[in-house]
Amino acid sequence: MTSAPWLAPRIALSQQRERVLTLLSFLLPLLVWAAVSYTPFIWHPNMEITEPGSVNYFQEGMQIERETFQEEYNTQLEAGGELPQGFRANPVYLPAPHEVAIAFYTSFTTEPRRRSEQWLHESLWHSIQIIFWGFTLSSILGVPLGILSGTFAAVSRLHEPFIEFFRYLPAPAFGALAVAILGIYDGPKIAIIFIGTFFQQVLVISNTTRKLDIALLEAALTLGANRRQLLFKVVIPGVLPQLYKDQRILLGWAWTYLIVAELIGTSSGITWFITQQARYQNFDNVFAAIMMIGIIGLLSDLLLARLGKRLFPWERSSNKS
């Protein structure tokens, strides 16, 4: 039996092939990273100094470009002084995979340097709260407005032209204004998340609502539904599955505003942790923190996807995930 070709157009893969490729999707970048980190002849543009020799500005543990090291080495060679020694190393901003793996653990267990600083889990929790409030406030306003816009042309015409325009104003540009109005703590951060999310949200949701099969609305009208019943008993239940999917995507977009939002006013949350660790040159912690954001985002999205399948049992046969 000949096996199916790997590249057959629009044909689904076998489960085994799917698993293999998913694994490779993460494994290959990891292998490249490991190769660059562990094989001295790939990249490694610096030399880490183990013995400074007679070079007066060299120190143990310091990193210097290979050419400069070579120059000093040659100078010492000619002058007959003690030769500096070192090994090839990557710059400090590219930690090795194992260093980042360790940092995942140590970043949580290491006590903050100053007592006023937060633990990592506190920083993470702060970031999650900022996202939560920004997204929730946006949704409280944006979802009803989107649904009404998608249902009633008059509402749409009144709001959407302005919203279409406002959407192009970059949220971070409002940073200084937000601080002036809301202070320097959590207020402006939540505001930036809100601005980044709200305008897209209204447009996406009104579009989704407009796509609801009009035959369902007509059927409801011939069954005596008045306008209020149409909205609450047909439109809202009808768009709920797609609305849920839209909200998941919008939440993902809200996350992308997190870093920028947290830089406004006083630094806080995971962004504070990252910038702080970068100052201390602990780039393994920086890498670990960035990955944590990604992992939290991905896991929460998968969880919401699972939940979505259970909430809407009638969407089974229409396979549009």
Place this chain on the structure above:
Amino acid sequence: MTKLDLPNYKDQSPEVKARFDDLKQRDVILDVKHLGKIFDSAKGPVTALEDINFQVHRREFVTVIGPSGCGKSTLIRTLAGLESATSGEVLLEGAAVSGPGPDRGMVFQGYTLFPWLTVKKNVMFGLRNQGVSAVEAESEALEWINLVGLEKFAEVYPDQLSGGMKQRVAIARALAAKPRILLMDEPFGALDAQTRSKMQAYLLEIWRHIDITILFITHDLDEAIYLADRILVLDAHPGRVSELIEVPVSRPRAPEQLLQPEFLAARQRLDELIHPPGQGDEEVGKLNMLRFAKVGEEVQPQN
């Protein structure tokens, strides 16, 4: 091809005649007077319906048929109130209607069951809109579900039903809202032939047992005759009433009647009205010379 020796479609046996006399004495449920509908299109105004006049009596079954583009769908949507007439009026039991409502129930061709509701909740929908309590609505809905033979599927979601079952639920849902007339827009058009004939039998059974008037649109000539007391035949471009045919076939209807002379006479008349000779026959003529050729044989032109 020889034409069958058929009676005149206007000849009615005594029992059929008696039935029609009785029918015409009953109240007029639907009175359509000089109904006209003009659409605005990119190429200017298009007259979809022009001066439509007809009456439907209580418990009558009227089918509407015509060539494509004759405005059948526009007509039924205007009667349902989903479109507004440009001229004329529609009277339901003497009162003018505008806008949709449960007094004119509708069954659509596509499946319009609410996918987030079970069969039972779907059927309860119209009743709940009217303010009926949940308990009452539920028991009434179950009665209707029994009537269409779907008791076992009351708690099932529509996506698990076959096409025929979905339309049965749609009929139950429309009837549960207690309409004065049931409008049906090619409800069996999307079903396969066997399901369609089963559904026709179902519909006639339901209609025989309850006090409901039905206006039914179809493009299938046999279906139009099989179901109806009278057939409203429309002309196309613009949509106008061509003829109102009284179906000379006796009731109750049975599949054997499809081959009876009265049935065929009516069918012949419908054929004449909807596919008049001289339109499109040129295409068929050119194929005639291929009729007797076997596969592989060379075809010699006949002239």
